[in-house]
Amino acid sequence: MMHSPSIPVSRRVMLAGLATSITATAASQGGAQPQADALASWHDGPAKQAVLDFVRTTTSRSSNGFVAPDDRIATFDQDGTLWTEHPIYTQAMFALDRMQALAPDHPEWRTQDPFRSVLANDMEAIGRFSERDWAEILFLTHAGMSQERFREIVSQWLATAKHPRFGRLYTELAYQPMLEVMDYLRANGFRTYIVTGGGQDFVRTYAQRVYGVPPEQVIGSSIATKYELNEGKPALIRLPKLFFDDDHAGKAIGIDLFIGKRPYAAFGNSTGDREMLEWAGAGDGSRLQMLVHHDDAQREYAYGPAGGLPDTKVGTFDQSLLDEAKARGWIVISMKDDWRRVFAFD
Amino acid sequence: MMHSPSIPVSRRVMLAGLATSITATAASQGGAQPQADALASWHDGPAKQAVLDFVRTTTSRSSNGFVAPDDRIATFDQDGTLWTEHPIYTQAMFALDRMQALAPDHPEWRTQDPFRSVLANDMEAIGRFSERDWAEILFLTHAGMSQERFREIVSQWLATAKHPRFGRLYTELAYQPMLEVMDYLRANGFRTYIVTGGGQDFVRTYAQRVYGVPPEQVIGSSIATKYELNEGKPALIRLPKLFFDDDHAGKAIGIDLFIGKRPYAAFGNSTGDREMLEWAGAGDGSRLQMLVHHDDAQREYAYGPAGGLPDTKVGTFDQSLLDEAKARGWIVISMKDDWRRVFAFD
Numbered sequence: 001m002m003h004s005p006s007i008p009v010s011r012r013v014m015l016a017g018l019a020t021s022i023t024a025t026a027a028s029q030g031g032a033q034p035q036a037d038a039l040a041s042w043h044d045g046p047a048k049q050a051v052l053d054f055v056r057t058t059t060s061r062s063s064n065g066f067v068a069p070d071d072r073i074a075t076f077d078q079d080g081t082l083w084t085e086h087p088i089y090t091q092a093m094f095a096l097d098r099m100q101a102l103a104p105d106h107p108e109w110r111t112q113d114p115f116r117s118v119l120a121n122d123m124e125a126i127g128r129f130s131e132r133d134w135a136e137i138l139f140l141t142h143a144g145m146s147q148e149r150f151r152e153i154v155s156q157w158l159a160t161a162k163h164p165r166f167g168r169l170y171t172e173l174a175y176q177p178m179l180e181v182m183d184y185l186r187a188n189g190f191r192t193y194i195v196t197g198g199g200q201d202f203v204r205t206y207a208q209r210v211y212g213v214p215p216e217q218v219i220g221s222s223i224a225t226k227y228e229l230n231e232g233k234p235a236l237i238r239l240p241k242l243f244f245d246d247d248h249a250g251k252a253i254g255i256d257l258f259i260g261k262r263p264y265a266a267f268g269n270s271t272g273d274r275e276m277l278e279w280a281g282a283g284d285g286s287r288l289q290m291l292v293h294h295d296d297a298q299r300e301y302a303y304g305p306a307g308g309l310p311d312t313k314v315g316t317f318d319q320s321l322l323d324e325a326k327a328r329g330w331i332v333i334s335m336k337d338d339w340r341r342v343f344a345f346d
Numbered sequence: 347m348m349h350s351p352s353i354p355v356s357r358r359v360m361l362a363g364l365a366t367s368i369t370a371t372a373a374s375q376g377g378a379q380p381q382a383d384a385l386a387s388w389h390d391g392p393a394k395q396a397v398l399d400f401v402r403t404t405t406s407r408s409s410n411g412f413v414a415p416d417d418r419i420a421t422f423d424q425d426g427t428l429w430t431e432h433p434i435y436t437q438a439m440f441a442l443d444r445m446q447a448l449a450p451d452h453p454e455w456r457t458q459d460p461f462r463s464v465l466a467n468d469m470e471a472i473g474r475f476s477e478r479d480w481a482e483i484l485f486l487t488h489a490g491m492s493q494e495r496f497r498e499i500v501s502q503w504l505a506t507a508k509h510p511r512f513g514r515l516y517t518e519l520a521y522q523p524m525l526e527v528m529d530y531l532r533a534n535g536f537r538t539y540i541v542t543g544g545g546q547d548f549v550r551t552y553a554q555r556v557y558g559v560p561p562e563q564v565i566g567s568s569i570a571t572k573y574e575l576n577e578g579k580p581a582l583i584r585l586p587k588l589f590f591d592d593d594h595a596g597k598a599i600g601i602d603l604f605i606g607k608r609p610y611a612a613f614g615n616s617t618g619d620r621e622m623l624e625w626a627g628a629g630d631g632s633r634l635q636m637l638v639h640h641d642d643a644q645r646e647y648a649y650g651p652a653g654g655l656p657d658t659k660v661g662t663f664d665q666s667l668l669d670e671a672k673a674r675g676w677i678v679i680s681m682k683d684d685w686r687r688v689f690a691f692d
Contacts, residue, residue, distance in 0.1 A: 229624070258604060259562045260546075260564070261561055279573075
């Protein structure tokens, strides 16, 4: 396991996904489709039961909570909810690796802060980066190319980069129980959206393959793009400028902007998901809000209310979120107690 | 018919939909689904044939141009492409009417420009409004309430407001031939999106009912919203601030932002749609781009290359668009020659 100091970076600056936590240790009309093993990676318990109850209620024509198929929408945070976010957001790791790849063309970086710390793999210095440092790194690695080219670069990186603790591709670190929930909801006529503080274009490169979620159902933070015609052929060029910050209140705003309907179910794991869960829960009828609690240092990580990793200022599962969950009836998923296995390879 | 001077308002300021032209006179895996009368309101001719050919090519497994169902996306401009935009954008009419409705609470408007001209129904003065005047009117009528409340206000207005020439609800002024194209594409596995310079939230209030297009498939211009909690209940409040300008280059940007896939077919009628058609046409395989040409003063209006109405600076079908259409093989639909009827009530 990797140890490094906490990094106080807001998701806003990192376009989300590049933030917080280099911390320590690193069918639709009928009733619910019966699938014997739909949630096979879940232990029986209140969390699993809540998912089953929600689907039964919203899909049974005879139920007061019946939801028309067109309105069956479920939204999922990504980092920490659908896959591992420690010791550092995957997208932040991409940015750091990308700096290394670009370094040969930038000899000046070797003597220039904050770049020299990145090139030297100085995790302690990286841990002290300011928001401005991260913004510089972000824009250097995420802007200045076409959308098409950016997606190629991300895809190539994802094909080989490995997680420092698990030695697996990042795309293998999706939580098997959550993949089952997504599948189960879809089998019952729900559309599953990812609503991530991370970069929308970054996540779209793999969301279909990893989560079964097509690009148009990935809502995330984004930078501005510019339309250019070169010899009659158009391109969208990524600019070093934040366009939309899809975190905290931005998640409710983004859901309304992209979908225009209120989700019936929402899944998160941090204070960045608070407003999304509030927004989903404020509608009529049967609603399901769940928070993944990372309390499993053995199989993954323990942080938030479980302690184990120091809290950072953003993107954390703090006491205020736990209090709100209790007050509003949001269900806390214990990774340790509710999940039979964490990853597909377990 | 209504006569009034041309209004030089950019769509940017009007959040789109409020612009330009108070001018003069006011199954998826198999082959194409055979529907005998799928395009019953079209005369036989190159435009109708282009639609039929495109669908056959993109849905026949044996064709080089076959497109996987998940990628079958078609985008449609609204004003002037799917329904009447003369003598004034429907949303601009809404804004002017809304000012009248709000006037009793604003006695100061009676002596204040530009509001007094609106209250006096002085179309000549309205014709001279600056962009700043329109922005004031827009924000007064489109901001300061929750999304929910705004949608109610729009719905109530649409239920009674009538078009000055046709004496019909605005929602009755959708073009029957275009509705048939949308239906035909959907019957063949395409998802139909509206990509409008008009206000996204405005169009979403009726797009399902009028066009069969759900909210999440309406991409448009939008103003910023703010998330608020009132006694624990969240609301999104509309702010007097442009968030996204979905016109001209913004249409290509918006398509990439909201869908993340390139459309195979795109339909427009003005220079505001140019980049959308360029973007759709720049992909591989079989592509269809069409422009509605308003050359039918009898049944609707004649403007653009057909003359009849003076061109304005934005949102028009000018010579440069006609030249580009010829150069790129975009198909120009003659409302007069290609459409057997214009409206469902014809």
